[in-house]
Amino acid sequence: MRPAVCATAAGTPGPPTAAALPRSCVGCRRRRPPCALCVATAVPARRSEGPGGGPNSRAGRSPWPAAGILEAMSEFPEAARASLPRAVTPGSQASHGTYQAQPVSFVRRGTRLQGRRERAWQEYEKTYAIDVPRHVADTSVHPDFVFAAEDTFGRRAPLIVEIGSGLGDAVVFAAEQNPDKDFLAVEVYLPGLAQTLLKVASRGLTNVRVVQANAPEVLSTMLPAGSVSEVWVFFPDPWHKTKHNKRRMVKETFAPLVSRVLQPGGLWRLATDWSDYARQMREVLSTSEDFANVHDGERIGADSPLTQARTTAGDCDRSDEPDTEGGWAPRFAGRILTGFENKAQLAGRTVFDLTFRRL
Numbered sequence: 001m002r003p004a005v006c007a008t009a010a011g012t013p014g015p016p017t018a019a020a021l022p023r024s025c026v027g028c029r030r031r032r033p034p035c036a037l038c039v040a041t042a043v044p045a046r047r048s049e050g051p052g053g054g055p056n057s058r059a060g061r062s063p064w065p066a067a068g069i070l071e072a073m074s075e076f077p078e079a080a081r082a083s084l085p086r087a088v089t090p091g092s093q094a095s096h097g098t099y100q101a102q103p104v105s106f107v108r109r110g111t112r113l114q115g116r117r118e119r120a121w122q123e124y125e126k127t128y129a130i131d132v133p134r135h136v137a138d139t140s141v142h143p144d145f146v147f148a149a150e151d152t153f154g155r156r157a158p159l160i161v162e163i164g165s166g167l168g169d170a171v172v173f174a175a176e177q178n179p180d181k182d183f184l185a186v187e188v189y190l191p192g193l194a195q196t197l198l199k200v201a202s203r204g205l206t207n208v209r210v211v212q213a214n215a216p217e218v219l220s221t222m223l224p225a226g227s228v229s230e231v232w233v234f235f236p237d238p239w240h241k242t243k244h245n246k247r248r249m250v251k252e253t254f255a256p257l258v259s260r261v262l263q264p265g266g267l268w269r270l271a272t273d274w275s276d277y278a279r280q281m282r283e284v285l286s287t288s289e290d291f292a293n294v295h296d297g298e299r300i301g302a303d304s305p306l307t308q309a310r311t312t313a314g315d316c317d318r319s320d321e322p323d324t325e326g327g328w329a330p331r332f333a334g335r336i337l338t339g340f341e342n343k344a345q346l347a348g349r350t351v352f353d354l355t356f357r358r359l
């Protein structure tokens, strides 16, 4: 397949015209994602001011949608990619096109803030949002940046990290219930974070911070090793089509990242409403040498939510085959019912909980 490069990148003199550009490429046109070659050359140049700038600052903001950048780069043929300039830190998202050469687990939806959310972000960003030095994408984390929880919260307390916090319902509820613990909400969706800040501020909570960032980068470099008491991943995007499964967040390469930040004895709590993803989560964590299932062997046969999903055909083919492995946790009492879980229940899907302990 012809690599999607724009007229500029292909050596045509003068600025590219719209007609000369491949559909997925824009070169210098801002409205559409740039071509792979333009990304590789233009973005590091735009970052010449070095790392810096908060989630909403101009210095830290890419002019293009991150998903477009990442998709363009991940589609670019390996051979051509090898010859591209690499004015970026080895090992970072920028050097790989995606984090560790893997597709990201999100697609950027409308990132523009409006109305109450815009006002909330303007008013509370400085207080509650971690000012992350960026690298290439506006959801990337510069690999040199390390989060100092004690300085941020002004105390030493157990730190709970929620990955993919959505509109913040779970993290805000938990923070209110547990004033003796600190919470970090990790989310790429800016309107969701702004909504979270509205809730945090209206309740006067001091034990919550948010960060707009790609979770694997937060886990691999931003959080110090062994600094977290619990990691929560509730209802991650299921990417249920087989061809999209590779975008799922919880997979073999993600488990070591969670393992890295958890202190020994720390907990990884997960929930999903997709039976196939639930099985994948159980498989990934059960085969990891770093984790033990807190509910190993529990909820087998008719008690298993997997058996129930099969017999009701909620989201899978109907089958009478019982789940003989089990290992499902009871519903985590610290998790409030979010809009996502509510929708899943209304659609007749079974909810699966898992809890694993870091060894």
Ligand SMILES: C[S@@+](CC[C@H](N)C(=O)[O-])C[C@H]1O[C@@H](n2cnc3c(N)ncnc32)[C@H](O)[C@@H]1O
Pocket (backbone or CB within 6 Å): 104, 105, 106, 163, 164, 165, 166, 167, 186, 187, 188, 189, 192, 213, 214, 215, 216, 233, 234, 235, 236, 237, 249, 338, 339, 340, 341
């Ligand atoms: C299906 S929603 C669930 C939200 C929330 N946990 C709930 O139960 O309401 C999944 C969320 O994960 C976020 N997400 C997906 N991949 C992410 C990543 N790599 N880093 C941070 N957030 C991510 C998405 O933006 C989305 O808001």
